[in-house]
Amino acid sequence: EIVLTQSPGTLSLSPGERATLSCRASESVPNNYLAWYQQKPGQPPRLLISGVSSRAAGIPDRFSGSGFGTDFTLTISRLEPEDFAVYYCQQYGRAPRTFGQGTKLEIK
Amino acid sequence: QVQLVQSGAEVKKPGASVKVSCKASGYTFSNYDITWVRQATGQGLEWMGWMNPNSGNTGYAPKFRGRVTMTGDASINTAYMELSSLGSDDTAVYYCGRGIRNHLFSDYWGQGALVTVSS
Numbered sequence: 633e634i635v636l637t638q639s640p641g642t643l644s645l646s647p648g649e650r651a652t653l654s655c656r657a658s659e660s661v662p663n664n665y666l667a668w669y670q671q672k673p674g675q676p677p678r679l680l681i682s683g684v685s686s687r688a689a690g691i692p693d694r695f696s697g698s699g700f701g702t703d704f705t706l707t708i709s710r711l712e713p714e715d716f717a718v719y720y721c722q723q724y725g726r727a728p729r730t731f732g733q734g735t736k737l738e739i740k
Numbered sequence: 741q742v743q744l745v746q747s748g749a750e751v752k753k754p755g756a757s758v759k760v761s762c763k764a765s766g767y768t769f770s771n772y773d774i775t776w777v778r779q780a781t782g783q784g785l786e787w788m789g790w791m792n793p794n795s796g797n798t799g800y801a802p803k804f805r806g807r808v809t810m811t812g813d814a815s816i817n818t819a820y821m822e823l824s825s826l827g828s829d830d831t832a833v834y835y836c837g838r839g840i841r842n843h844l845f846s847d848y849w850g851q852g853a854l855v856t857v858s859s
Contacts, residue, residue, distance in 0.1 A: 633802070665843060
């Protein structure tokens, strides 16, 4: 199965700053089928991005995704207070679908 | 609006089985798959598998094969996930999601169902 490794484990930033989250795959993700989710405590995941860079409905344009092959990035251009949460990447190019272990974005 | 409403919390003894339901509304149930993911307390998301309500086809993560069964009843727009031979490490919140067919990322999620395995 494709193993996804996210880094850093925890990212401490202030509102207004730029956040860069990484997701590295153990092998090339077929068709670059990679999604990003946001999860807040006590809530289900929320889809942010699919297909590396396509924002889901209602997702602000400060969220952007990029990458290719084995290296993918989620960028939040200017952090808002509501953006502090845990972020997961998921590959859906090959069975079984797998998730990264998550990056916690916390307020500095 | 799209909604997935899951059944309530369960407490089970080791070795027992649990069946979690997921009732969908606000979209055509047969046009999307249902995915299942779980999350132990303080841990990350773990993919379990998917079910196609139209065909009944399923796909399970290797870790759960032989122990999980995913089914659906299209007449009531409800999907089910049954996990057997429960152990303490199955204690987790179980989420269903609306899966984009042939891709299986999920754009809507249920609220989660806590399953606690304890003697």
